[in-house]
Amino acid sequence: MSVAPQPKDLTGRLQSLSIRPEQRPGPRRGTGGGWRTALVGVVLGGGLGAAGMWWWHGRRADSPGGEQTAAPRPAEVLATQPATSAGENVLIATGKIVSDHRVNVATKVSGQIVELLVEQGDRVRAGQVIAKLEDVTYRAIYEQTVAMLAKSRASLHNAEWDWERISKLYESGQAPQNEYLNGKHSLDAWKAQVLADEAAMTAAKKRLDDCLVRAPITGVILQKNAEVGDFVAAEGGRGANANAQLVTIADMDKLRVEVDIAEQDIHRIRPGMRCVITPEAHKNRTYQGRVLWIDPLADYAKAAIQVKVRVLQPDEHLRVEGTAKVEFKASPAAGEPAEGSERPMR
Incomplete structure (x- = not known):
């Protein structure tokens, strides 16, 4: 049965295995740290040389008689956008x-459509009739205003003749003043009546003409919002099926x-x-x-x-x-x- 060695014996054995100094090999010449030392010397020498040149040129530039060298101008910073040549x-x-120009054509008078002369996609010119409304009532009103104007003009003509007669009698002293004033008042009244009847006739004629709905611009019919037989109301008025807008026209030019x-x-x-x-x-x-x-x-x-x-x-x-x-x-x-x-x- 073997016995484990004691620590003292183990230390002695380890010391016996060490190599004596005189038996150790010496460093080989020409290898190892020689080249490293040379490289460090070259680097230090180059750095010192560059520092000396920098000091020498700086001294010449700062000396009064030395050559003056301008400081380098800083480069201008440019903002470059993505290159896009003409045509890209x-x-x-x-x-x-x-x-x-897009116009919603609406009627100016109320009535029933008796004719619709355009369809969607048709090209129309300014002033062209695109729809007709029933005009029986408007035509009767217009003819009535024409008759009233004719009556007023006839009465005015009679008042002018009577005024001329009374004026001559009044100037000769054969007519009293109140008759003279009544004649003048009658003349002025019939002049005003003629003007009122002329205005009424003009308005009636306009409503009659508006029974013909015309295109306000030259263009193409984009939408048609009504059909023959529909009742259209003017100025936003609405009945059961009333619709003021007839068509939509767009200028395609x-x-x-x-x-x-x-x-x-x-x-x-x-x-x-x-x-x-x-x-x-x-x-x-x-x-x-x-x-x-x-x-x-x-x-x-x-x-x-x-x-x-x-x-x-x-x-x-x-x-x-x-x-x-x-x-x-x-x-x-x-x-x-x-x-x-x-x-x-x-």
């Missing part, structure tokens, strides 16, 4: 086609596209900017346009600003209330730098 898209938005531009992008849009418009109904057709107006008021709910783009040469393929894509082009105006050019930051 600055922004693309979608909006609604709108007519500059002056169209624009209204688009909403995000507030963070509105700085990229300017008045007069060239645009290319593509209607959703005819994607194979494009129209030239210009920025007509930028709304000075923003829409807080949408965080957007409305921009109106004029369609330069509209045709029958465009549809009011239709959708169109608007491409805002980067064609600079005269005297303005192209978008994307560098501008100094202030």
Whole structure:
């Protein structure tokens, strides 16, 4: 049975295993720390040389007779926008086609429609008759005013003859003053009556003419709101089936596209900017346009600003209330730098 060695014996054994100093190998020459020392010397020498050159040039610049060297001018900081050459898209938005003149044609007199001469989509000219209302009553009123005016004029003619006769008698002393004054009063009254009857006849003639509903502008019929036989009421009056509006007309020669531009992008849009418009109904057709107006008021709910783009040469393929894509082009105006050019930051 073996016995574990004591600590004293273990320490002695470990000491016996150590290598004496005289038996240890010495460092080999040419290797190890020699090259490291040389590298440190080179680095320190280069640093001291650079510091000396900097001190020497600084002393020459500061000396009265030395060569003066201007301090380097700091470089100007430039704000570079995304490069967009002429013809490229600055922004693309979608909006609604709108007519500059859109009119709801309403009747000026109340009555029943006896003729409706247009259909939806028809092109009409200003002054063209588009509907006729029953005019029997209005024509009778007009003829009555004509007769009343004729009667008043006849009475005025008689009053003028009587006044001339009484004036001569009064001047010769053969007529009393009260007869003279009554004659003058009668003459003035019939003159006023003639004026009143003329006004009544004019009003009756206007109501009779309004039985012919005419187009106020040249354009296209967008909507037809009544049919033959319907009763239409003037000035907002409403019966069981009364409707003052007959048709809606839009001027198709002056169209624009209204688009909403995000507030963070509105700085990229300017008045007069060239645009290319593509209607959703005819994607194979494009129209030239210009920025007509930028709304000075923003829409807080949408965080957007409305921009109106004029369609330069509209045709029958465009549809009011239709959708169109608007491409805002980067064609600079005269005297303005192209978008994307560098501008100094202030």
